[in-house]
Amino acid sequence: MRTKNTILFSLISAFFLIFLISIWKILATLQGLSINSFNIEIIFIFGFLISLAHLGIGDRIKSIYKSIIFSSIFIFCDGYLIQKLPIWYNVGVFLILHFFTNKISKYTFIGLKEEHSTQVILFDFLTLFGILFFSFVILFPFYMMLVTSFKTQIALLVNPLDFSINFGQDIKDLFKSYFVIFKSYKFGKYIVTSTIVSVGTVIITLIFAIPAAYAVARLNFFGKTFLSTSILIIYMFPAIVLVIPLYTIFSQLGLRNSIEGLLIVYTATTLPVAIYMLQGYFKSIPKELEEAAILDKLSWFGIITKIIIPLSIPAISSVALYVFMIAWNEFLFSLMFLDNPNSFTLSRAIQYLSGDAETPRQYLMAGSVVVTLPVLFIFVYFEKYLVSGLTAGSVKG
Amino acid sequence: MNDTLANTEKKTAYILTLPAVLLVFSIILFPIFANIWISFKEVELKDIRIPEPRAKKIVKSISDEPSKIKILYKLRNSSLIQEIRDVSFQDNFPKTFEIENLDPRCSYKKYILKCEFGNWPAKYKENFQVIFVTNDGSKIDKKNLKSIKPKLEGKSDNILLNTNFTLKNFKKVLFENEFVDLLLTTFYYTFFGTVGSIVFGILTAQMVNQKFYGRTFMRSVLLFPYVAPVVALAYTWELLLDPNSGTLNSLLLNYQIIETPINLLGQKYIEISILGFDFKLRLALTTVIMFEIWRYFPLAFLFILARLQAIPKELYEAADVDGASPFQKFFNITLPQITAVISILFMIRFIWNFNKFEDVFLLTGGASGTRTLPINVYQQGFAISDIGMGSAVSIVIVVLLLMFMFFYFKLLGKRVDEN
Numbered sequence: 001m002r003t004k005n006t007i008l009f010s011l012i013s014a015f016f017l018i019f020l021i022s023i024w025k026i027l028a029t030l031q032g033l034s035i036n037s038f039n040i041e042i043i044f045i046f047g048f049l050i051s052l053a054h055l056g057i058g059d060r061i062k063s064i065y066k067s068i069i070f071s072s073i074f075i076f077c078d079g080y081l082i083q084k085l086p087i088w089y090n091v092g093v094f095l096i097l098h099f100f101t102n103k104i105s106k107y108t109f110i111g112l113k114e115e116h117s118t119q120v121i122l123f124d125f126l127t128l129f130g131i132l133f134f135s136f137v138i139l140f141p142f143y144m145m146l147v148t149s150f151k152t153q154i155a156l157l158v159n160p161l162d163f164s165i166n167f168g169q170d171i172k173d174l175f176k177s178y179f180v181i182f183k184s185y186k187f188g189k190y191i192v193t194s195t196i197v198s199v200g201t202v203i204i205t206l207i208f209a210i211p212a213a214y215a216v217a218r219l220n221f222f223g224k225t226f227l228s229t230s231i232l233i234i235y236m237f238p239a240i241v242l243v244i245p246l247y248t249i250f251s252q253l254g255l256r257n258s259i260e261g262l263l264i265v266y267t268a269t270t271l272p273v274a275i276y277m278l279q280g281y282f283k284s285i286p287k288e289l290e291e292a293a294i295l296d297k298l299s300w301f302g303i304i305t306k307i308i309i310p311l312s313i314p315a316i317s318s319v320a321l322y323v324f325m326i327a328w329n330e331f332l333f334s335l336m337f338l339d340n341p342n343s344f345t346l347s348r349a350i351q352y353l354s355g356d357a358e359t360p361r362q363y364l365m366a367g368s369v370v371v372t373l374p375v376l377f378i379f380v381y382f383e384k385y386l387v388s389g390l391t392a393g394s395v396k397g
Numbered sequence: 398m399n400d401t402l403a404n405t406e407k408k409t410a411y412i413l414t415l416p417a418v419l420l421v422f423s424i425i426l427f428p429i430f431a432n433i434w435i436s437f438k439e440v441e442l443k444d445i446r447i448p449e450p451r452a453k454k455i456v457k458s459i460s461d462e463p464s465k466i467k468i469l470y471k472l473r474n475s476s477l478i479q480e481i482r483d484v485s486f487q488d489n490f491p492k493t494f495e496i497e498n499l500d501p502r503c504s505y506k507k508y509i510l511k512c513e514f515g516n517w518p519a520k521y522k523e524n525f526q527v528i529f530v531t532n533d534g535s536k537i538d539k540k541n542l543k544s545i546k547p548k549l550e551g552k553s554d555n556i557l558l559n560t561n562f563t564l565k566n567f568k569k570v571l572f573e574n575e576f577v578d579l580l581l582t583t584f585y586y587t588f589f590g591t592v593g594s595i596v597f598g599i600l601t602a603q604m605v606n607q608k609f610y611g612r613t614f615m616r617s618v619l620l621f622p623y624v625a626p627v628v629a630l631a632y633t634w635e636l637l638l639d640p641n642s643g644t645l646n647s648l649l650l651n652y653q654i655i656e657t658p659i660n661l662l663g664q665k666y667i668e669i670s671i672l673g674f675d676f677k678l679r680l681a682l683t684t685v686i687m688f689e690i691w692r693y694f695p696l697a698f699l700f701i702l703a704r705l706q707a708i709p710k711e712l713y714e715a716a717d718v719d720g721a722s723p724f725q726k727f728f729n730i731t732l733p734q735i736t737a738v739i740s741i742l743f744m745i746r747f748i749w750n751f752n753k754f755e756d757v758f759l760l761t762g763g764a765s766g767t768r769t770l771p772i773n774v775y776q777q778g779f780a781i782s783d784i785g786m787g788s789a790v791s792i793v794i795v796v797l798l799l800m801f802m803f804f805y806f807k808l809l810g811k812r813v814d815e816n
Contacts, residue, residue, distance in 0.1 A: 029651060030644070038652060116722040123723040130604040131615060137691070138621055144644060145633045160642040161651060208420060211413035220403070221410035227418070234425055236745070238752030238798070240771040241791040244778050245428035245435060248445045252555070268424030271417055300409045329626040331755045336779075347628040351759070354632055361636055368629030379624045383617050386624075387699065 005112040006055060012125050013104050014047030019129060020096050023136055028089050030147075032162035035085070039078065046074055047100075054104055055112075063105045071097035103128065142372075149177050149366040156361070177366035185353060185363070187346070187370060194328060194346040194371075197259055201266040201327040202320045205274050208267065209319070213278035214304055218290070228279070235272040243336050250337060257340045265333050270323045277322075281315035282308060318385040325375055325386075346371040429795070435788040437562040442782035448476030450484045450517060450549040452525075456539045464531045465497070466539075470547065472514070474521040481521075481551035486512040488547035490529065491538075497528040517551070566789035583769040585679070586686055586757070587750040593690035595742055598697025603731070605698075606705045616702075623695035631759035634688055638662055665766040681765040685757055689750065697742050704738045705731065744805055748798060770794050 022038050029035050050070050057066060071094045078093065111117060147163040148156070155162065165174070172179065181187045215221070216228055246265065247256070255261035285308065293303050309316065334348040344352060350367045353359050379386060453471040474481050486503075488510045496505045503512035510527065531537060570576065605616055622630065637644050640660040649655045659667070659680075667680040708731070716726050754771040757763060763772035770790060778787025 026648060029648065036651060036653065115720060119722045119724055127604050127607050127609070130600060131609065134601055134604070135615065135618055138618055141630065141633045141637060142621065142625075144637060145629065148636065156642065160644070160647040163644075208417040212417035215410040215413040219406050219410040219413075221407045224410075227414065234421060236748055237425060237429075238748070238771075238794065240752050240754045240774055241432060241795055242425060242428045243774065244784055244787045244791060245431035246424070247778075248435065248440075248784060249428070249431070251445055252447055264420075265424060268420050271421050275417060300413065325624060329624075331626070331628055331759075335758075347626055350628045350632065364632055365636070368626075368632055371626045372629045375624055375626060376621065379620070380617055387616075387620075 002109070002113055005118055006052070006109075008118045009055075009107060009112060009121055010048045010051035012121055013051040013100075014044050016103075016125050016129060017047035017050075017100055018043050019132070020100060021093070023132065024092055024096055028085075028092070029161055031164045032159065033085060033089060042078065046077070050074070050101065051104055054101065055107070055109055058108060063101070066105075067098050067101035070101050145365050145368050145372070149362050149369050150174055151362055152176070153360045153362065177360075177362045178370075181353075181363050181366050181370070185349070185367075186341075187349065187367065189342075190344050190346045190349040191370070193259065193344065197262050197266065197345055198324050198327040200259070200263050201270060202323045204263060204267045205270050205323050206316065206320060209271055209274035209278055210309065210316070211300075211304060212271075213275045213282055214300075214308055216275065217279040217282035218287075231272045231276050235276065239269065239332050243332065246333075247336055256337050257343045259343065261337055262333065262345070265337070266327045266330060270326055273326075274319050274323060277319050278312070278315060281312050285311050314385060317382075321378060321382050321386055325378065328371075328375055432788045432791050432795075435785060436566055436792045437564070438785050439561075439563055439565060440784040442779065442784055444478065445784060446476065447555065448474060448479045448481050448519075448551075448553045450481055450486075450514075450551045451475050452486070452547050452549055454488075454543060454547060456542050458537070458539065459528075463537075466529050466531075466537050466542070468527050468529065468542070470525040470527075472521075472523045472525050474517045474519060476519055476553070478519050479553055480519055481517045481553045484514040484517050484549060484551040486510075486514060486547060486549050489545055491542075493531045493533050494529045495532050497530055500525070500527070566783075566785045567792075569786060570789045570793060579768060579770060579773060582682065582766065583751065585682060586689070586753075586767075586769050587747055589686045590689035590693070590750045590753075591743060591746040593686065594694040594746060595697045595739060597690060597694035598701050598742070599735070599739075601694065601698045602701035602705055603727070605702055619698055620695045622692045627692070627755045628759060630692065631688070631756065635662065635760060638684065662761050663765050679766050681761055681767050685760055685767050688760060689753070689756055692756065693746065693750075697746070700738050700742055701735055704735050708734050740809060744802075747801065747805075751798060751801075752794065770797075 018038075018040055021043050022040075025035050025038060053070070054066065061069075074097050075090050075093055107121065114120075144163070147165060150165045151163065167174070216224065216231075250256045250261050255264070289307050289311075290303055293307055298306065329347065330345075331347045331351070334345045335351065338344055338348050341349075341352065346367075350364065350371060353367060354364055451473055455469040455471065457467045457469060459465045459467055470486075472486075490508045490510065492508055494508060496510070499505060500512065502514060503510060505511075512525075601619055605612060605619070609615075638646070638661040640646055640658040640663065643658075645661075646655075646658040650658065661684045662681055664680045666677040669676060669678050712730050713726060716730060721729070752771055753769070754775065757767050757769055757772055758775065761767045763769070763776060768776070770793065774787050774790045774794070777783050777790055
């Protein structure tokens with residue numbers, strides 16, 4: 001049992017080490033280093049031996065010295081004998097090995113004897129693997145988007161794997177793609193349009209949604225249940241089905257290529273979510289406050305502006321941020337309704353840019369960074385509000 | 398007294414909800430009915446533009462006669478297919494202008510030129526010319542003259558409002574255009590996208606539910622693909638997967654994992670042999686599904702994580718006492734607790750994936766075997782410009798969705814009854 005567990009543990013940890021080193025090698029390759037092989041066999045043997053040695057040595061050496069010894073041997077063999085690579089690469093490998101030995105240091109011979117120990121080890125390593133794997137898979141495209149926007153077409157054609165950024169060059173050269181999209185492609189104007197549309201949608205949606213949500217949450221009226229269920233059903237309804245009739249109607253009314261047209265559609269599509277999210281919060285406000293207000297002869301307008309709104313600032317801001325993000329990211333309707341470059345939103349402008357096969361890709365990526373950054377910034381900064389909103393209403397996607 | 402209070406409450410409620418209800422109904426419910434109407438008509442994109450009478454004003458001076466001016470109106474019917482009835486024309490002139498040649502259709506009173514042109518057939522064109530002379534001989538300001546725009550009005554039929562109906566569109570949708578293939582592609586895309594995102598959602602939620610350093614950071618990172626604009630993400634993926642100089646292909650070539658670049662988004666089939674069985678994988682469709690999973694698993698993650706955090710810790714403690722292994726705990730405690738969330742997620746994601754348009758449109762445009770029903774709506778309606786066909790396809794989508802919801806709720810209802 002103990003031998004089997006020991007071997008399994010060493011196997012799992014060796015695979016984990018292979019994974020760690022491979023990710024590091026991919027990242028190093030993208031900095032222009034020429035690494036042509038993962039050397040999986042060698043790393044596997046090392047990982048296996050290190051795990052065994054770790055179990056064998058046990059507590060006889062302090063873990064920090066143990067980690068340094070293992071890492072040095074590994075670097076000496078891998079980094080120096082097999083490939084001649086710069087210092088920073090080896091520093092990275094050293095840190096990875098340090099991390100790795102730290103992770104395996106909590107497993108001992110005694111621990112391996114326990115029941116389910118292999119399953120526990122597998123679970124632990126799978127979690128670790130998952131964290132790194134998902135971080136890599138998710139962040140990698142964002143990273144590529146950012147670094148590509150700082151490269152030039154020629155540099156990318158010479159070596160498609162060299163994404164290193166030369167910070168020594170002139171600021172104007174470094175941010176050239178951004179200067180170009182703002183000067184030649186009028187991205188400044190598109191940012192303004194996108195902002196007006198998104199902020200406008202937020203304001204109009206709130207103006208319509210707050211009274212309606214209040215009525216649904218508090219007042220008794222005929223058709224209330226019908227209304228609250230139809231809100232949810234409408235929320236599920238597909239936008240693609242609305243496109244053709246709205247297109248024909250908007251063409252005949254002359255609302256295409258106008259900000260007003262977009263505002264109307266965005267407001268109507270976000271209203272159901274907004275009402276749903278707000279009425280849930282309004283229900284949690286104690287009724288006594290309003291009863292006191294009614295005794296003071298406050299009208300419903302007074303109740304909403306003086307009691308409900310001040311008390312539900314967190315919910316309202318979460319709805320606002322959320323509607324802003326939907327409107328900012330929206331693509332389908334802006335594709336259908338806008339075909340005059342003067343009225344483009346950012347998303348539509350990037351799509352238009354990509355329609356021209358001649359457009360260098362770094363411009364496209366610079367545009368993508370411009371449209372992504374505000375949303376990610378808002379998301380990270382207000383995450384607390386947004387996550388509760390997301391789970392309550394869930395973004396239409 | 399009580400009755401009046403209830404009445405005022407009702408009235409207030411209607412006042413408060415009416416604006417929102419009106420807006421939502423006119424933009425969401427009305428189009429759905431309009432869709433049914435349009436889908437029984439033969440309408441093309443060019444038909445929906447209302448025909449307009451137009452006039453281009455050209456101002457020309459006449460040589461040797463500085464006090465005279467010639468104004469040429471290029472009149473035309475903007476529509477190539479429809480006639481305009483009772484076209485009327487009106488233009489204003491400065492107070493020093495006298496007309497020299499008055500057309501029999503026109504009148505000139507109080508420095509306003511008014512004309513009745515009668516009916517204009519489709520494609521109608523006419524060069525209409527008037528000559529003016531100034532009564533005080535002052536110099537003529539051509540720019541100012543040009544800036545005054547003539548007004549034209551006319552009546553025309555709206556092709557959308559007549560009552561000629563046809564079943565042609567539905568026949569075409571159901572019996573031409575490889576409808577079965579279209580359905581299958583949509584189904585693969587929807588089903589695998591939904592299942593994949595839920596599976597990854599379970600894995601990541603289970604992962605983040607563990608305690609580790611940087612957990613809150615990890616939670617926001619996992620939501621990035623979901624909150625970022627789809628345009629930016631799709632183009633980044635396209636760049637990564639590009640067969641000529643894309644990063645993924647370059648990396649694979651560099652590490653000698655493949656010998657020739659793979660066109661992940663442009664190749665319909667790829668031959669794969671596993672354990673001696675050869676089969677064809679729909680490559681572009683698989684890639685698009687991967688993107689779909691990558692972009693939407695965060696939603697599943699968020700829902701499932703919220704549910705996992707609500708599971709009482711006592712359950713796990715009791716399992717530990719009984720000596721349950723981690724996998725036993727996962728399959729016997731965690732999974733049963735999240736089945737309700739999963740079934741809701743399955744429905745939501747299935748419906749939304751079924752109607753997903755942007756992702757496929759931006760990645761492949763519907764080429765190389767990735768044409769789904771929503772893409773077909775766009776292609777029929779705007780690429781082939783057959784609005785009626787596009788509407789018919791959207792009606793098919795709605796019907797399929799309603800059928801899915803009906804069966805899903807029936808199935809779900811049965812399971813609830815059994816428990």
